[in-house]
Amino acid sequence: MGFYEYKIEFPSLEFRVDQGEEWVIVHSEDSAKKIFLHDYARFYEIPGLYEEVIYKRLKCISPQMICSLLKKELQKNEEGPQNLRALDFGAGNGIVGEYLKQKIGCDVLVGLDIIPEAFDAAQRDRPGIYDDYYVMDLSQPTKSEEKKLGMWNFNVLLTIGALGFNDIPTRAFINALNMIEDDAWVAFNIKDKFLSKNDDSGFNEMLYSMVGDSFRVLKIDRYCHRLSTSGEPLYYYAIVGKTVKKPK
Ligand SMILES: C[S@@+](CC[C@H](N)C(=O)[O-])C[C@H]1O[C@@H](n2cnc3c(N)ncnc32)[C@H](O)[C@@H]1O
Structure with a gap:
């Protein structure tokens, strides 16, 4: 039905x-x-x-918003949007994956979500969008899960509409960042209040500790992610950056 x-x-x-x-x-x-x-x-x-x-x-525009920011940053790069191997973390039923494929294109696209219902819905609603799709909890990945993900050599991490609110916690996001390549593209969004100084969600602290050390922000924009059920705008930050190449 x-x-x-x-x-x-x-x-x-x-x-x-x-x-x-x-x-x-x-x-x-x-x-x-x-x-x-x-x-x-x-x-x-x-x-x-x-x-x-x-x-x-509720007029959510985040997949378009973040994919277009990512595309602009990719186009500034010499190589352009080439050889992209993307992990869509918190992939749900595949809306973001579909956008990425249509608007940017990628060689590899893997989805990951914590609930099997998301995997089932992605298969049902957007069959063939993902090269693979894992149901995993990256807060505490097993060695074999790390190995499975590591084999894809991801150079793009996308996390849209999935950080905070008891969804993806800071630990799982940091683990995902550690599983992608050096010099990889990272594009995500997060509710504005989670990056405010007084917030205790841990995301503000996480971002500040990442910046400079393991992550370089290329673009950050505040925008209306969607309306609330009572019609008010909900503001988020869209962030695009790169993981920093570790010295050999
Ligand atoms: C608001 S939906 C966003 C789905 C999709 N990214 C989009 O923008 O349409 C959030 C998704 O994150 C997933 N999620 C929540 N916690 C997670 C976790 N710890 N690890 C992976 N996925 C998680 C949920 O199951 C859900 O599918």
């Missing part, structure tokens, strides 16, 4: 909830299910629901 057989109800505009607590009610002929926006497994169960709610109704 597709989403077009459902009616989607949003909370009324004055009903403001925190971003991590947002929900919609999905009505079908004989049921009404309240689904939290961060309950990805339930979202992905219904084909098209994620695209309809996040991308169409």
Whole structure:
């Protein structure tokens, strides 16, 4: 059954909830299910629901935004967008992978997500987009998982809409950065407040400790990632950079 057989109800505009607590009610002929926006497994169960709610109704532009920033940075580079071997970390049902392939192109594209429902949805909604797709928890990767990922020699890491809010934690993101090549492209977004000085999510600290040492920021832009369910803009930073080549 597709989403077009459902009616989607949003909370009324004055009903403001925190971003991590947002929900919609999905009505079908004989049921009404309240689904939290961060309950990805339930979202992905219904084909098209994620695209309809996040991308169409709440106007999320992050895949376009970050892929186009990455493309601009790649074009400044002598080699241009060539020989790209990309890891889409927090890949969900493949929207970002599809953008990357269409707008930039890459030789290798691998998806990775923590829940099997994301893998199933990517296979169902965008078959053939990924060369491979792993269900893994990179907070504590096993040696064999590290080896599997290492074999791809990734030189692009993309993480879109997946950092913070009990999604990808700092440890898993740092582990992913350590598994890609030196001098690799990294493009991600993160809610603005997670980079503010007073925030205790750890992302601000992580970015400051990375910068200069293992990561060079090439471009950082604040933009509206999407609307909240009560219609307010949610601002994020889009960041594109490169891992720093370690001295031999
Ligand atoms: C908001 S969705 C974004 C999906 C896709 N990147 C997009 O922009 O459409 C966040 C995704 O991150 C995944 N995720 C959450 N925590 C994760 C973790 N620790 N490791 C890998 N993926 C994770 C979720 O399962 C979900 O598919």
